[in-house]
Amino acid sequence: MFVLLFAAVLGGVHYYLWRRLVRDTTRTRRARRVGTVVLVALYALMLAALSLTRVSFAAGSVVAWPGYLWLALAFYLALALAVLEVPRVLLQRRTAPEDPDRRRFIARSIAVAGGVAATGVVGYGMTEALGEPRLKRVPIVLPKLDPKLTGYRIAVVSDIHLGPLLGRAHTERIVRLINGVEADLVAIVGDLVDGTVEELGEAAAPLRDLVSTHGSFFVTGNHEYYSGAQPWLAELERLGVHPLRNERVAVERAGARFDLAGVNDVTGAGFADGPDFAKALDGRDASRPVVLLAHQPVQAHEAARHGVDLQLSGHTHGGQMFPFHLAVGLQQPVRSGLATVDGMPVYVSNGAGFWGPPVRVGAPPDVTVVELRHKLAAG
Template identity: 50%
Template sequence: MGFVVLVFGVVALVHYYLWRRLVRATTLPGRTRRVLTWILLGLGALVPVTLVGSRTGWGHFLAWPGFFWIAVMFYLLVFLAALEIPRALALFALERRSRRRSEAALARRLADRRRARAAEPVLTGEPVPVRTGTHPGTASAAESPDPEPSARGGEPEAIGRRLFIARTAAAVAGVGALATVGYGVRTALGDPVIESVKVTLPRLDPRLSGLRFAVVSDIHLGPLTGTGHSERIVRMINSLQADVVAVVGDLVDGTVAELGRLARPLANLESRYGSYFVTGNHEYYTANGPDEWVEELGGLGIRTLRNERVEIAHGGAVLDLAGVDDVTGTGTGTGGTGTVPEGPDFERALGGRDRSRSVVLLAHQPVQAVQAAEHGVDLQLSGHTHGGQMAPFNLVVPVQQPVVAGLGEVGGTQVYVTRGAGFWGPPVRVGAPPEITLLELRA
């Protein structure tokens, strides 16, 4: 609950900042400002409705506009934040110029006043005629101080320049955000990139050299994807002619009743030694938990490794392939039949094995490699990070995960993290295109 409050609080603060920069700074008080304020309030309310609706299964018709606005909101924030320094410098230059003009105007007024006084006749005791249009005790036009800058138009000119600076910054941010999101939508909805990777395992039996894994994660079947999304992924995986297909979590964002039809193309996956799946955090976010999807995938010919391992016999040698549940399962009470423990159990998956064999572990989150290293895992295959999905989130992911994308190492265990073939939330990918990996083991 605390996390939800934090997220909504951040969203509220972001929208207040956007209002300050895009509405208040670019408009004068009046009808236009009121209309834009209400529009921004409506878009702000759309964010929590979309986030809650995507989790609970209702409000799917709001998914496209809601998630699209979340992406635009994020990049408006990024661009406006980047423009803060140039904007501040421009305002500083404006204030400095206005101050110089005010000082120059004051100097001119003082000089005019001195000249006017110098031109006055010297009093000789003769009566001074009263000028027409003046009253006793009222200063003459030459003696009266000049009007204030606001009356002469100086202040409106400064306001106009401030509006120009604010509107220019808003326009640059708006164009930049929309262009970035447009590029990101095209990337996210396009074909995944095929990444070919060779990983050398020092303890690998030479007879296993050349064993190939098709690795895919974070497909995220949901309200923004159709059957074509899963059909394309299956077609691309099959074209790789891999020995093993590994689906490392976050397959779905909903229940079997809602999304079962979108998963049916997975029955057509082809590989020499089978297709395997491990749960991701999003499987635990569904209303019915992961168990129904484990059963559904079994009917599609995909085996779920829930804290267990299998043997892959290839070229006269054997490789251990293990899988553990996602850490999100810990304490959820969704242990299934009772024979499957809640959350990851590395001892159950890896204990008692022949240590002379190399072992490849499927685990959704890269951070699980910390425990994998303690159990002597040679290679862990993971997803979860999306490679950051929308830059500059890739700079934030390392706070939580040891590897963002690609091949890394944790405690002596090599970890390959695929960027995922789908997307979560906004259908946008910037700097992290969708990926299917063809990973080949080398001795």
């Protein structure tokens, strides 16, 4: 259903591109036919990237790069041409109907300007998406935190999205970045993979090299359920990354403790493996703080009702490609960074990878070091 809906929307986008790039700019029928065939082929390639990557990893890998790149380019090309509609209309109004050559010249000029703008944006977005994730340091005050735990560092990474476009080298780079901060604990908050253990086990293998004082922990994201959650949970255990499946563990330093809890992603409900906040949080010592790992920020409402002190999430990609930032708010209470939901602090990572196009515009990838602080030491 997702692919069908996406195909319909993108079909409309491609029809608009055909009108502005082919119909308005060509003089002969032959040129129009060639342009039409090219656009139809690119549309089919894009649909193949969207669908085959979900059906066959090998086949999807062949079409993923060109298909997803065209998806990004088509989107920004349509956006640029839409912005240029105003000058196009004004210039066309000043042109006599009996002067088709000038009308084609205007259309071609608009098409070139839109193409240059779209190519520039996508090129920039590729350097962001494929470049090194930015390291963020975010201090967060927890009033119930024991002063002995002030300065406790949690390395938060989400949405790594190993798959047809991101492999072992991507994991190795993230592991190096995390190990360089000498964190007390590593939290991987979902959407690690877009493929099965058989397809991506080797790509995930460097996670065994993660180093921290109290270990590495993981909660499922929606994409784990599309990729075979149970085999991946077993594989992560083998690599020394501990899944928190609606459960919690006590973390201790210098005799002081806080609870680290994790709940399954909401998508798990469709796989008989949904989140269970009561199981993860009930019966704990309410005098000490609890930090919750939950893939989607929307889970914060339920977390706040259970007295969670801090939720760490991902899922949104920070919007990934402007202006999709605006759509995130329709589904999630927080798009990126630190915010408050129902009186509870929530930190949302942009993620270290990407889904679909290897493009990020206005939402660079990140790995975050969350530093817990006692209220008296916040300054």
